[in-house]
Amino acid sequence: MAQQTQSPKSSLVGQSICTSYSQDQSQSLYYSQDKSQSVKHLLECLPLSQESERPLLATLADIADALAIDDLSFSHFATAISELSSQEVSTRRSSLHMRHARDELSMHLAIAQHEEMLIKRWLEVLQAEPNAQDGTSALEKRKQALHAKAMEYKRETDSLKQQLPQDPPCTISELSAFQKQLKDKENTLAEKRRKVEAFQGLPANIELARHELRIARDEQMKLIQLRERLLDRMAVGMS
Template sequence: MTTPSENPTSSNFRRVPPSPGFGDPTGAGHLDGLVSTLKPEVQERLDLLTRVADLLGIDDLAFSSYASAIIRLSAREQDSRQGLNRLILVECELQNHLATTMHEERLIESWMVRLDQDLAAKESMSVIQNRREAMLKKAKEYRTLLEAISTDTPAITFETLMAQQTANEHKMHSIKEKHAQVKAFKGLPPNLALARQQLKSARAAQMELIQLRERLLGQMAASVI
């Protein structure tokens, strides 16, 4: 492409229908002569139109060609915008579907947790029920054993308690008297026959000691004389 300050060549105007004549079969020399006679601003505008024609892909520099190309571009732009809007709508629908799916997933997880808790509670209740039945069975066995070993206890009244207390006091008095009698024997057995036998043995031992003392005294006297 040429700059606005450069003179356009004949290649920039290959889409302009050639004008035959002036000794050139294609009319290129005549066209170059016409372009060279134009003012710089006109040449710049002509160059700009040529660039636009290249961009639009048209072979004719007529206004109808430009209009048709612009209409086609506008239609393509409209189609692109419609496609973009459809994509945006599809994206929104996918996001809504994703949010719904995530919500359903959270609900399923919460239901699973609740079901697990209910199952654990049911298992614990069954364990508690089994323990309760076992304890009731043991209680029945203990009750049967107690009924088997239980005896008839007499009814206790205030009069029987007072009578028993009086009898206990009499027994305590009798025991004290017997203790006093036992102390009177001074170490002898409480049986009278045994006491007499022990006393007789003690007197015999005493006589032997007296005789032994007499013999010792006699021997001492004999040794002195």
């Protein structure tokens, strides 16, 4: 009850200190390393009408102790909070870098483990075969034999290419034209055979038959000569 009858002068002094603290103008309350003494000093400065604000002031002192600041002014609090935010951002950035590096290492580790598993599986397969060395040597011999055979084929092909003439006497277009002529001649002969078969039932005409025979023989000789020329050109082209 004695504290509640405090003089108006002390109340005005307490209000002046609190007003000066909240507005951060004339004086600042310095926070010593001993938190309990600082809190006690602040509580003594408060008027009795602000008894309910003492827990808030104690909380403020705890925050100042956590931020490691000696001055309880607003500017020092803002600076400390800004530095703490910067440290938090830097820490998060470092955490992201570390997480990215960890993910890459995990991926490389998974690849290495997969390759190790494949190597172990192949080693087991090779060790399970009793004649693995013999099989390897047989494959090597077969490879050498195939290589020798391929080289022999290549030499034969090169030799045949050298024997071919530079300018063949008969081209593909000429051969196609000769084949077309032969086909036309064959069609003509077939037509004449049909005519002969049609006149088989008529009385014999010796002169007409002889004339047709001469024409047929001439056509046959022409075809034979054409065939001989074609064969000669093909033989010259192959040699």
